[in-house]
Amino acid sequence: APDSGGSAQDDGGEVPAKPGKAVTLNILDVAGNLQLTQGMIDDFVSKNSGVVSKVTYSKSPAPELVGKVKAQQNANRVDIDLVLTGVDGLSAGIEQGLWNPLLTKYADRLPGVQEYLPGAAAMQKLAGDSGVTVTYYPSGPLIEYLPAKVPNPPKTAQELLDYAKANPGAVQYARPSNSGPGRTFLMGLPYLLGDSDPKDPTGGWDKTWAYLGELNKYVTLYPSSTGETMKNLANGSAKIIASTTGWDINPRVLGTVPKEAAIGTLEGFHWVTDAHYAVVPKGVSTDKQSAILLLLAHMLTKEQQAKAYDKGYFYPGPAVKDVDLAMAPADSRAAIEEFGRPEYPDLIAKNPLEVPLGSKELVAAFDRWDREIGGAKVAK
Amino acid sequence: MSFEELRLDGVSRSFGGHAALAGLDLTIKRGEFIALLGPSGCGKSTALNCLAGLLPLTRGSIWQDEARLDVLPPERRGFGMVFQNYALFPHLPVRKNIAFGLQMRRVPRAEIRRRVDEALRLVHLEDQAGKLPGQLSGGQQQRVAIARAVVLEPSLVLMDEPLSNLDAKLRLEMRTEIRRLHQSLGLTTVYVTHDQEEALSLADRLVVLRAGRVQQIGTPEQLHTEPANWHVADFMGYRNLLPLKAGARRGAGVVVEVEGRELLGTPVGDLAPGSDVIAGTRPEDLTIGPAGGTGVPATVEVVEYQGREVAVEARTPGGIPLNLRSVDRPAVGDRITVTVEPRRLLVFPADGA
Amino acid sequence: MSFEELRLDGVSRSFGGHAALAGLDLTIKRGEFIALLGPSGCGKSTALNCLAGLLPLTRGSIWQDEARLDVLPPERRGFGMVFQNYALFPHLPVRKNIAFGLQMRRVPRAEIRRRVDEALRLVHLEDQAGKLPGQLSGGQQQRVAIARAVVLEPSLVLMDEPLSNLDAKLRLEMRTEIRRLHQSLGLTTVYVTHDQEEALSLADRLVVLRAGRVQQIGTPEQLHTEPANWHVADFMGYRNLLPLKAGARRGAGVVVEVEGRELLGTPVGDLAPGSDVIAGTRPEDLTIGPAGGTGVPATVEVVEYQGREVAVEARTPGGIPLNLRSVDRPAVGDRITVTVEPRRLLVFPADGA
Amino acid sequence: MVALRHRLAERGIDRQLLLLIPAAVFVLLLFIYPFLYGVGLSFQPVEGGALGAYREFFTDAYLRDTIGTTLQLSLPAALLNVLASVPIAYRMRGRFRGKRLLTTVLVVPITLGTVLTAQGLLNFLGPTGWFNRTLLSTGLADAPVRLTNNYWGVFFSLVITGFPFAFLLVLSYLSGIDPSLERAAATLGAGRWQRFRRITLPLLAPGLATTFCLTFVLAFSVFPSAVLVGDPSGTTRVMSIAAYDAAYVRYDYPLASAVAVLMGLVELIVIGAVLGWRALLYTGSTAGGKG
Amino acid sequence: MAARRSIVATPAAWLVWGVVAAFFVMLAGVIGSVVVSSVGTQWFDTWLPTGWTTRWYAQSWDEFTLLPVLIVTLEVSALVVGISVLIGVPAAYVLARRSFPGRRLLYLLFLLPILMPPITYGIPLATVLYKYGFAGNLSGVVLANLVPSVPFVILTMTPFIEQIDPAVERAARMCGANTRQVFVRILTPLLVPGILAASILVLVRTVGMFELTFLTAGPDSQTLVVALYYSMSAAGIRAQQSIDAMAVIYTSMMLVLLVLALRFVNPTQLVARVRDEGD
Ligand SMILES: Nc1ncnc2c1ncn2[C@@H]1O[C@H](COP(=O)(O)OP(=O)(O)OP(=O)(O)O)[C@@H](O)[C@H]1O
Ligand SMILES: Nc1ncnc2c1ncn2[C@@H]1O[C@H](COP(=O)(O)OP(=O)(O)OP(=O)(O)O)[C@@H](O)[C@H]1O
Ligand SMILES: [Mg+2]
Numbered sequence A: 001a002p003d004s005g006g007s008a009q010d011d012g013g014e015v016p017a018k019p020g021k022a023v024t025l026n027i028l029d030v031a032g033n034l035q036l037t038q039g040m041i042d043d044f045v046s047k048n049s050g051v052v053s054k055v056t057y058s059k060s061p062a063p064e065l066v067g068k069v070k071a072q073q074n075a076n077r078v079d080i081d082l083v084l085t086g087v088d089g090l091s092a093g094i095e096q097g098l099w100n101p102l103l104t105k106y107a108d109r110l111p112g113v114q115e116y117l118p119g120a121a122a123m124q125k126l127a128g129d130s131g132v133t134v135t136y137y138p139s140g141p142l143i144e145y146l147p148a149k150v151p152n153p154p155k156t157a158q159e160l161l162d163y164a165k166a167n168p169g170a171v172q173y174a175r176p177s178n179s180g181p182g183r184t185f186l187m188g189l190p191y192l193l194g195d196s197d198p199k200d201p202t203g204g205w206d207k208t209w210a211y212l213g214e215l216n217k218y219v220t221l222y223p224s225s226t227g228e229t230m231k232n233l234a235n236g237s238a239k240i241i242a243s244t245t246g247w248d249i250n251p252r253v254l255g256t257v258p259k260e261a262a263i264g265t266l267e268g269f270h271w272v273t274d275a276h277y278a279v280v281p282k283g284v285s286t287d288k289q290s291a292i293l294l295l296l297a298h299m300l301t302k303e304q305q306a307k308a309y310d311k312g313y314f315y316p317g318p319a320v321k322d323v324d325l326a327m328a329p330a331d332s333r334a335a336i337e338e339f340g341r342p343e344y345p346d347l348i349a350k351n352p353l354e355v356p357l358g359s360k361e362l363v364a365a366f367d368r369w370d371r372e373i374g375g376a377k378v379a380k
Numbered sequence B, C: 001m002s003f004e005e006l007r008l009d010g011v012s013r014s015f016g017g018h019a020a021l022a023g024l025d026l027t028i029k030r031g032e033f034i035a036l037l038g039p040s041g042c043g044k045s046t047a048l049n050c051l052a053g054l055l056p057l058t059r060g061s062i063w064q065d066e067a068r069l070d071v072l073p074p075e076r077r078g079f080g081m082v083f084q085n086y087a088l089f090p091h092l093p094v095r096k097n098i099a100f101g102l103q104m105r106r107v108p109r110a111e112i113r114r115r116v117d118e119a120l121r122l123v124h125l126e127d128q129a130g131k132l133p134g135q136l137s138g139g140q141q142q143r144v145a146i147a148r149a150v151v152l153e154p155s156l157v158l159m160d161e162p163l164s165n166l167d168a169k170l171r172l173e174m175r176t177e178i179r180r181l182h183q184s185l186g187l188t189t190v191y192v193t194h195d196q197e198e199a200l201s202l203a204d205r206l207v208v209l210r211a212g213r214v215q216q217i218g219t220p221e222q223l224h225t226e227p228a229n230w231h232v233a234d235f236m237g238y239r240n241l242l243p244l245k246a247g248a249r250r251g252a253g254v255v256v257e258v259e260g261r262e263l264l265g266t267p268v269g270d271l272a273p274g275s276d277v278i279a280g281t282r283p284e285d286l287t288i289g290p291a292g293g294t295g296v297p298a299t300v301e302v303v304e305y306q307g308r309e310v311a312v313e314a315r316t317p318g319g320i321p322l323n324l325r326s327v328d329r330p331a332v333g334d335r336i337t338v339t340v341e342p343r344r345l346l347v348f349p350a351d352g353a
Numbered sequence D: 001m002v003a004l005r006h007r008l009a010e011r012g013i014d015r016q017l018l019l020l021i022p023a024a025v026f027v028l029l030l031f032i033y034p035f036l037y038g039v040g041l042s043f044q045p046v047e048g049g050a051l052g053a054y055r056e057f058f059t060d061a062y063l064r065d066t067i068g069t070t071l072q073l074s075l076p077a078a079l080l081n082v083l084a085s086v087p088i089a090y091r092m093r094g095r096f097r098g099k100r101l102l103t104t105v106l107v108v109p110i111t112l113g114t115v116l117t118a119q120g121l122l123n124f125l126g127p128t129g130w131f132n133r134t135l136l137s138t139g140l141a142d143a144p145v146r147l148t149n150n151y152w153g154v155f156f157s158l159v160i161t162g163f164p165f166a167f168l169l170v171l172s173y174l175s176g177i178d179p180s181l182e183r184a185a186a187t188l189g190a191g192r193w194q195r196f197r198r199i200t201l202p203l204l205a206p207g208l209a210t211t212f213c214l215t216f217v218l219a220f221s222v223f224p225s226a227v228l229v230g231d232p233s234g235t236t237r238v239m240s241i242a243a244y245d246a247a248y249v250r251y252d253y254p255l256a257s258a259v260a261v262l263m264g265l266v267e268l269i270v271i272g273a274v275l276g277w278r279a280l281l282y283t284g285s286t287a288g289g290k291g
Numbered sequence E: 001m002a003a004r005r006s007i008v009a010t011p012a013a014w015l016v017w018g019v020v021a022a023f024f025v026m027l028a029g030v031i032g033s034v035v036v037s038s039v040g041t042q043w044f045d046t047w048l049p050t051g052w053t054t055r056w057y058a059q060s061w062d063e064f065t066l067l068p069v070l071i072v073t074l075e076v077s078a079l080v081v082g083i084s085v086l087i088g089v090p091a092a093y094v095l096a097r098r099s100f101p102g103r104r105l106l107y108l109l110f111l112l113p114i115l116m117p118p119i120t121y122g123i124p125l126a127t128v129l130y131k132y133g134f135a136g137n138l139s140g141v142v143l144a145n146l147v148p149s150v151p152f153v154i155l156t157m158t159p160f161i162e163q164i165d166p167a168v169e170r171a172a173r174m175c176g177a178n179t180r181q182v183f184v185r186i187l188t189p190l191l192v193p194g195i196l197a198a199s200i201l202v203l204v205r206t207v208g209m210f211e212l213t214f215l216t217a218g219p220d221s222q223t224l225v226v227a228l229y230y231s232m233s234a235a236g237i238r239a240q241q242s243i244d245a246m247a248v249i250y251t252s253m254m255l256v257l258l259v260l261a262l263r264f265v266n267p268t269q270l271v272a273r274v275r276d277e278g279d
């Protein structure tokens, strides 16, 4: 597309405060982030038609992102202006040197960055200068069950194991590399079990691997998506599944999980947080960069951040401090009042927050899980 | 699998309302050689296909002695067939094409070999045994089709114009072979041909079809000399068919008038005087006399070389064309008179069935 | 696209080392009617395909007046062709099959209509115009193939046994039509047939092939009365070919001895006395006399009805089979003597080229 | 010039070959360069020299075993698809009422796509799906039969998506065979089975070989369903998962390319064998003579 | 109409029809459960959902702006099918009919793009296309999808072409048809079943081809499968039912395409044989 503009020549210079003329932005969402932020972006565009004339949205799963951006950059024709991504896409891009380190030069144009919640700030640190945290949540690990079927939910990791032993097939988590809750469960275990180095899955997770190996004996199925585990919970073929705050609230709002499902925590757990980032590929023109900086600044204001409550999709959602549920749009408030849980603010406040594994370590953990836990099914 | 007689009883077959074969009644005795004759499209192949079981009948039945045959699938009837379009198996070399039927009958290997060799010899294809059908000439393909059918020595063999693509010499040879096979193996044969000479020389009985209906069934001589109607006559080589008016009877004969001359002919069927008739005669039965003779006058228009004889086309002053044959060679433009023996001039009703 | 003459210059075609056609030299004048004759598999279709451009030559060249033709693709040569296996377009109804070539030449619609109608009439298929080829009888298909070729009125039309599947009557009619077309449209025609009578009656010149090689080129009469060697004679209907020894010359004739009787024949080529010869004569040139006559004695073995005449197979006391024709009908077992006019008995060298 | 043309004609070279040019140019421009680039990439691993990626593949049992896993899945599936289509297509040659409907319905699964198939299998064959419900309520089984998230789930999805392909092709190839040949065989005493075995099958075989190759390729590169209804870290860890993992999870493009090249190689071996066998078969026109 | 011989079903026939029936039951179950789920509000451990709704459709329709996506998908698949048949059939013809030096090598060359997973060549291919300005828009998507499609057509068509009697082509040439006309007027109609089969296969592959499409698509040239893939495998929470709804949309679209294809090409051709005789 001719107006997609960006070419490598004009991305190095100084980014003007305002684009010379209104630009079109192509936004690619690889994390499901638009669910939370599209309202903010549309709001900006409607108010600043002189900066952004039009936005096109496209979506894709994260992994292919790198290939596409790479191909465009190799050919000097980048037509993706802004990528909304989770930790995986962000760090993969950093590794391949795809992102424009916007914050190094222009941190001052994004006042919201100073206002991050502590957890969000930690997540931002993980991103270096390459991405801007736009939404944040503490995630999990949580367990979810139907109180009618599990009257006495396990309270500790050991009890969970015992429960699994007593009820083979009843405990389920999805394959970690395909599932947020699965991954959170995996990353949360070292804290629960007191492993030597929770950040080093190859060397410091002895107890975790032993625990997962033991649990594996009583798990008959690792579905390929969280949705499957939710469905199995709903239809009764699984009794306890791994979950997160978002996966707890939103499916009940949607009706795919019975409203009466309950969550539980295991004693001594640490939150393994998660966030979404906005990143700009190298090769995007300075005009567009300037528009993006203005857009991001807008998105990090408190009024806009309140939209991130959504319907519990990324509960709570906002990355900056002091955004109350009361500021959220009405339907969002209604949903969370009905399906949210009063215990969450407390749980979030009382338990330590941990950033997730870096991408290298996470891949190593996935790999080992696939070989030793998921792949061990072959032998059975 | 041998039988005493095969009875076709009102066998009919239509294609989308159009009757390609209508009510064929025919009894075939063991060892008989029947030829089906008739113009192109008259239903000959259809009759054969019905007999072979390849086309379901739309009416009628077929009986082999007391057993009903038309309910059996083709492979259970044990007949052999030579297809008009050959239908050779394109993926099998000649030898395997011929051996196919024997293999189906679980004939021992050595015997298959022997019989196939013999069949190959029979059709003069010894050196082509290894070729695929696609690499053969048309006539060679046809011969493979013949060999494939007769190698089985079936109780009945059906042949659909099996010699149409062969040259005269080979045709005569193959004809002799077919007769020899027929006699020595006692093969009952139903043979479709468009060549009356072939039919006359091979068959015990001929069946003449026209537009799906039987016109006449009889021995070669019956058909040749006493065609039942002018259509059969037309087909049997009575190339001169003149639409005339019947005159008075004279003895066993009937008078017809051509170009003002009275000719005496042999009536076929009832002929009321004055009714429309068709008088038919063969080119070779017309005799050429010099101009001013007693016959019908005519002028030579075309003379065609045909080996020993010439074919002559002449025209009467009234414009009626006549086909003649002559050993002498008249010149174009010659005036001649034409005569015919009364017994060689057949007079049919014009509305002949 | 018209031409004065077409010259084939050493045209050859091999299939994997085997020469199906070897060095054919032939000049075809405009308007000429050439027939290719020869036994099955002798290379007739191959020659036709080479001329049409459907088979690339492996040697030789073809010239149309001064233009080299063999480098042109078939569609640029502007010839028409009737295929031995019909090769009708199975997806097009009869009418469209015939119209195809006209459409390719961008003839206006109305004219296509008219010409196709005319062609349909010509081959008597007016009522089958809407059928698909698969729904036609063999002979009907063949007629469509003829119509499809001649409707184009091409400068040269190639016909590969176009009448082989037709009945005698239709065959005669079509033969007349082909001749009429040939004359009225001035179509130059190359015609492959296995039927010598057809060839004799249609062609201006005949080319006799054997095993890919030309045996003789000449007018029908030349071939009929003066075959160049015994192979040609064999093919031209000299069914009695007796391997004998040459005797002394007597005038223009040569003496040969059969069963102890001396016969006078006409030599073809040089014949040293005592050399191996083959004496050939046609069945119809042998005359039957009563037993004890002057000719060669023989016994009647087979009598075959053939309409006006009968075919007789007789055998001499020495076991030589003789084919004869006769208007009278001898009985099987009759003793006869056989005579022949010297000019009807041709004597060829046995190693005849 | 002309002599050359004659010589070339004898070897089969003439202007008709120009018809190949668009396709050849296309493949050369858009495939060969990128492909060679990919192959080249597979020889430039981060560590371990030119063959490092391949060495890694073959020394790591978890990667190496994917070859066997993939073949175990794709060969039986492709075979079943082709073999099952033959009798069904064979029965459907003649004319009968409802044939068009039946054919259309048989072809419908083509439109399903992997996702619907996967979702459908998970829903239908899942522990509380209709299938298991029926089994349980009719007493045919006393515990749900597990048919998803394992080998069988993927196998079924390969059958559902692959069978219509195979059927469509086989039916089309079959209908190209001159029916008069079977009739000829019938008059020679060949029964149904023998006609099929000796006449139809040999003429169909080249088509079957091609069909097998196509369905095999589709089954071999199975990816989404191996993840969705399979057991992607265990019994259905096929080569494409390994390649995907390397490329999109670890961003190890050299290893990914190496796996992909090996995938192509394994496929090529299987297909080469099949097509080699096909070359031995008769592959000409399937008309029986005139007409 | 012709009297039919009584159809006495043999055990083999029963077996075949049994298998077909089983396949249909399975198919109905698979499709039915997805369709039912996509219009259900909640479906837990029961035979049928507890309530009915169309909101999953509305939701995916909005979320992915499906209308333009559908249009793009249609355009892409029509172009890919058309071009690959145009390029592929002549090449298949030569490969099937002629023998010439290098034929096998060429055949192998045409086979490779089908065998090679797009991972091997997808990214460099996208780079090439971006470099020359083809990617990021419709042409890029079409070109990239042609890479496996053209060989696919070639491979599928070869046996079909082998089956046609060469004499028919010769007859057409003798009627004055040049190569193009032989193709258009004679071969194409005879090849209709094959072309149709190949087109459907290519269509399905194209509509379902995620990798190459994603790598070369611009923001306004995404096809349906990209949206579908996203709903299936993207991070984040997605109701099963909305995936089901997407899958149903995808399938309906394919069905529409199939029906359209069958509309433009006589549907009986798909199953009827040209040489059909008698019965
Ligand atoms: N494609 C081929 N491959 C190998 N040999 C062939 C091929 N085509 C023809 N021949 C051989 O070439 C010779 C001449 O064949 P051609 O078709 O010209 O014969 P023909 O004179 O037309 O015979 P017929 O009268 O039987 O049709 C035959 O021996 C035939 O077997
Ligand atoms: N499948 C079919 N569909 C429609 N009509 C058909 C079909 N087969 C044959 N016919 C018609 O039935 C009639 C008889 O055909 P048949 O093949 O029996 O003729 P035939 O006597 O063998 O002729 P020929 O000597 O030309 O081979 C013809 O008019 C033909 O057009
Ligand atoms: Mg017939």
Ligand SMILES: [Mg+2]
Pocket (backbone or CB within 6 Å): B137, B138, B139, C044, C045, C046, C084, C160
């Ligand atoms: Mg021939």
